Amino acid sequence: MPRRTEPLLAPLKLLAPALVPSWNFFDVIAPAPRVEYALLASPGDTSGTWRVFRPRPARVSLPEMLQRLVWNPRWNQNLFVMSCAERLAEDRTPEHSEAELFKRIAADLAAEPADPARPWLCFRLVFVHREGEVLTEEVMVQPAPRRLAEIDIR
Amino acid sequence: MSLELARRLVEILLALALIQQSLEHLRGFRDERILFGARIVLAVLVLAGVAGPWPLVGLAGLSLLILHRFQGPYNGGSDRMGLLILWCLTLSSLAPTPILAELAFGYLGAQLTLSYFISGWVKVVNPDWRSGRALRDVFQFSAYPVAESLRGFAQRPGLLRAMSWGVMGFELAFPLTLLWPPALMVGLVVAGTFHLANACLFGLNRFFWTWLSAYPAILWLQGRVF
Numbered sequence: 001m002p003r004r005t006e007p008l009l010a011p012l013k014l015l016a017p018a019l020v021p022s023w024n025f026f027d028v029i030a031p032a033p034r035v036e037y038a039l040l041a042s043p044g045d046t047s048g049t050w051r052v053f054r055p056r057p058a059r060v061s062l063p064e065m066l067q068r069l070v071w072n073p074r075w076n077q078n079l080f081v082m083s084c085a086e087r088l089a090e091d092r093t094p095e096h097s098e099a100e101l102f103k104r105i106a107a108d109l110a111a112e113p114a115d116p117a118r119p120w121l122c123f124r125l126v127f128v129h130r131e132g133e134v135l136t137e138e139v140m141v142q143p144a145p146r147r148l149a150e151i152d153i154r
Numbered sequence: 155m156s157l158e159l160a161r162r163l164v165e166i167l168l169a170l171a172l173i174q175q176s177l178e179h180l181r182g183f184r185d186e187r188i189l190f191g192a193r194i195v196l197a198v199l200v201l202a203g204v205a206g207p208w209p210l211v212g213l214a215g216l217s218l219l220i221l222h223r224f225q226g227p228y229n230g231g232s233d234r235m236g237l238l239i240l241w242c243l244t245l246s247s248l249a250p251t252p253i254l255a256e257l258a259f260g261y262l263g264a265q266l267t268l269s270y271f272i273s274g275w276v277k278v279v280n281p282d283w284r285s286g287r288a289l290r291d292v293f294q295f296s297a298y299p300v301a302e303s304l305r306g307f308a309q310r311p312g313l314l315r316a317m318s319w320g321v322m323g324f325e326l327a328f329p330l331t332l333l334w335p336p337a338l339m340v341g342l343v344v345a346g347t348f349h350l351a352n353a354c355l356f357g358l359n360r361f362f363w364t365w366l367s368a369y370p371a372i373l374w375l376q377g378r379v380f
Contacts, residue, residue, distance in 0.1 A: 011218035018237035023269045027276035029291040060301040065354040073178035075357040082297050093225040128295045154184050
């Protein structure tokens with residue numbers, strides 16, 4: 001395929017699965033990704049504390065569930081983060097997915113007081129799956145840390 | 155129901171669904187605000203029935219930019235259904251002959267039917283779904299339950315087996331509802347309730363509005379074919 005036509009065809013390739021859908025929703029329950037992040041003093045620092053990115057709440061009331069029918073941006077962003085995690089683990093669009101994950105974690109951190117002693121951000125993807133009756137966790141991806149201040153969150 | 159009426163109903167419902175989704179993106183990053191701000195403007199034009207079919211064409215073109223921005227759909231299956239609806243509507247509106255217009259719109263109704271039937275089929279051939287184990291996994295460790303308290307459902311295997319068979323039975327039987335208009339109405343009410351439950355338990359609100367917006371297509375197809 002000539003290189004000049006690739007940028008034109010790329011969105012059409014993304015559109016094709018929508019026009020000829022597979023509809024295989026939940027055919028198998030795949031390992032579930034969880035995004036964890038840590039702030040580090042340096043790229044090689046191992047003393048950072050891993051925190052779950054956007055842990056789910058203990059409870060959500062029925063009125064809140066119904067309200068989310070019309071306003072649910074945070075959860076829908078969580079679903080996109082999950083898609084990025086799956087794509088990254090499967091090595092599909094890895095650069096894009098990695099950048100999206102850094103960007104969204106950094107945007108949340110911007111709302112917290114900065115820690116000048118820990119200017120580096122890293123994340124890892126922990127996949128939870130069942131083996132027999134036991135749930136197991138496996139770290140599948142941990143990209144190189146990035147300097148928090150250099151991540152564009154505009 | 156005439157083709158024109160069915161198409162207009164789908165246009166209105168889809169425009170409302172797209173506006174709802176797009177408003178959520180306005181609190182996102184700058185590039186998202188630009189893309190989804192433009193989508194709101196075009197969806198409002200569709201809703202108002204102004205300058206048709208060009209706002210639909212604009213939305214279809216914009217959908218390619220949005221796919222490029224996220225390197226795929228933002229929210230998986232619900233966004234893919236939204237794209238299918240949008241492109242079927244657009245192609246039906248631009249079709250040079252009435253039969254091509256019907257084919258493009260009928261394809262949407264057929265895919266809606268398949269969306270339930272194939273989803274049921276891929277589950278029923280999986281022993282984990284037949285035993286209720288798969289649904290237990292969804293509640294126990296998947297990323298979907300909106301609250302930790304919902305994980306407690308994983309401790310109720312009997313209920314989950316019954317729910318699994320209820321979902322699979324409904325999805326597999328859905329095409330039969332096309333044979334009788336009252337059955338189709340009941341089928342769509344059950345389907346809507348199913349999407350509502352998924353929206354509440356798993357936060358999949360986009361599925362609810364997107365699938366609902368395609369329902370006039372299947373009502374039209376039923377009257378056209380049977």
